[in-house]
Amino acid sequence: MKISDRMLQVEESPTLGTSNKVKELKAQGMDIISLTVGEPDFQTPQHIRDAAIKAIQDNKVNHYVATPGILPLREAIVAYHETHDGITYETNEVIVTTGAKDALYGLFQTILNPEDEVIIPAPYWVSYTEQVKLAGGIAVIVDSKSENEFKVSVADLEAKRTGKTTAIILNSPNNPTGTIYSQDELEAIGNWAVEHNILIVSDEIYYNLCYNGNEAVSVASISEEIKNQTIVINGVSKSYAMTGWRIGYAMGNKEIISKMTEFAGHSANPAAVSQYAALAALKGPQSVSEEMQQIFEKRLNHFYPLLEKIPGFKLVRPRGAFYIFVNAKEAAEMTGYSSVTEFSLALIEEAKVAVISGDGFGFPDYVRISYTLNEETLTEAATRIEDFIAKKAKD
Ligand SMILES: Cc1ncc(COP(=O)(O)O)c(C=O)c1O
Structure with missing residues (x-):
């Protein structure tokens, strides 16, 4: 089928591409911790959902x-x-x-x-x-x-x-x-x-x-x-x-x-x-948004030091959003991968931790790591990454 030149020059969103790959592997029963997502893991606050239901019941949305x-x-x-x-x-x-x-x-x-x-x-x-x-x-x-x-x-x-x-x-x-x-x-x-x-x-x-x-x-x-x-x-x-x-x-x-x-x-x-x-x-009430902000802040402060001590990872402390952008070039080299993209693919398949490779963001030596998960899971993710690097560096 014919596809327009306009669409042919567009690249697939790497964030959605990796998230979809993770979903597929999870569906096959693989226990993967996904640090790829660009969205809060919380449910929409109740009063917002109630307002939507009321709008439907009041015939405002037909x-x-x-x-x-x-x-x-x-x-x-x-x-x-x-x-x-x-x-x-x-x-x-x-x-x-x-x-x-x-x-x-x-x-x-x-x-x-x-x-x-x-x-x-x-x-x-x-x-x-x-x-x-x-x-x-x-x-x-x-x-x-x-x-x-x-x-x-x-x-x-x-x-x-x-x-x-x-x-x-x-x-x-x-x-x-x-x-x-x-x-x-x-x-x-x-x-x-x-x-x-x-x-x-x-x-x-x-x-x-x-x-x-x-x-x-x-x-x-x-x-x-x-x-x-x-x-x-x-x-x-x-x-x-x-x-x-x-x-x-x-x-x-x-x-x-x-x-x-x-x-x-x-x-x-x-x-x-x-x-x-x-x-x-x-x-x-804006307190719902403030509460989420406080939870993300706690997670950042918990997770950042864990990533900072991983050999081969170089970090700059983020001030906002919910991502940490890590230079993983040295980690890729230590573990025998020719690029950070390959290193991040191996992280998914072998360490069972998914992150987004930085090439889609214009920085191929980096990975983007989201902290939209609870602290216990973030600790487990950091341990998996660290163990993977230690094992591969020895091999
Ligand atoms: C920087 C930036 N702008 C815009 C968006 C899109 O937001 P929305 O979900 O409201 O379309 C995102 C979502 O990831 C984002 O990270």
């Missing part, structure tokens, strides 16, 4: 709803950001989408012409590059260094700027590194973007998941000029354990949001029942 999202949800999103970042948006500057992923997809379809360039600091979330390609754009990668906590500077960005540069993606807290940019760093990048009329795509999906006294700043909150130059991407998936409900949103320039709404009018907008659930999440 018909099409407004393409940019139900008004009470857009109002709740606006109120949430007013309270949390002190930024004021109008409801026509918000579009509710099928997860943050769909917000990004619709945005790139809306702003990119063929060959337009989008600057993406590496390591990056796997879908950015593929979504830019799908919109006909060119992903321009800017490498970062572990010594700088995987952050890029204005000088790094300036070196990649051309007449075609249309947007830059910022993702703080970051997937896969857990890095958080400071207010000053964001201000410098924000002013650079304003100066050169480059749109900032600020993916803030892990905004609430910061640990050990760290806090995330929304770049849009820094100044009116930067806010006008920014589309904020966020959603309820990670903060409220709602990945399956598929609710995200984009906020910013009215004209862009209005065109994204036209795009959604021809593609799809999210299910009404999920929108009522998201409304309950944003308007209900």
Whole structure:
């Protein structure tokens, strides 16, 4: 069958690819600890599920709803950001989408012409590059260094700027590194973007998941000029354990949001029942999200030292999200594998621990390890990895 050139140039999501492989092996009865997932292991809080059931019973979800999202949800999103970042948006500057992923997809379809360039600091979330390609754009990668906590500077960005540069993606807290940019760093990048009329795509999906006294700043909150130059991407998936409900949103320039709404009018907008659930999440007690944040913080503080002492592993302490990004090059060499990708495959098959190889994030010497499991399982995973390396290094 014919497949479009557009789709042929897209790579499968390595995170989903590995998770699916793990599911398959588990179904065959293999006892694998999966540290691959990008979602909280908690159930969606009860009051959110109840609100969804009530919306069904009250006959609120049986018909099409407004393409940019139900008004009470857009109002709740606006109120949430007013309270949390002190930024004021109008409801026509918000579009509710099928997860943050769909917000990004619709945005790139809306702003990119063929060959337009989008600057993406590496390591990056796997879908950015593929979504830019799908919109006909060119992903321009800017490498970062572990010594700088995987952050890029204005000088790094300036070196990649051309007449075609249309947007830059910022993702703080970051997937896969857990890095958080400071207010000053964001201000410098924000002013650079304003100066050169480059749109900032600020993916803030892990905004609430910061640990050990760290806090995330929304770049849009820094100044009116930067806010006008920014589309904020966020959603309820990670903060409220709602990945399956598929609710995200984009906020910013009215004209862009209005065109994204036209795009959604021809593609799809999210299910009404999920929108009522998201409304309950944003308007209900925020303690549910805080409790999850505290559990992740405890897990990070438990797991990080266990990974840090594994021979051949080099780590940078994450400040947010729920991943640890580990340089495993030395571990691969010690154990006789020619690449970290091969090493991570052997980890699944022999150590029975699944992690995601860093090549999909633009850093092939690394693996991404999620800590979305309880502390006991994390301890067991660290022991399995350590034993595997010790045994292989001896062989
Ligand atoms: C950085 C980043 N942005 C966006 C998303 C997508 O979020 P959603 O599940 O709301 O589509 C993810 C999910 O893994 C992510 O890690």
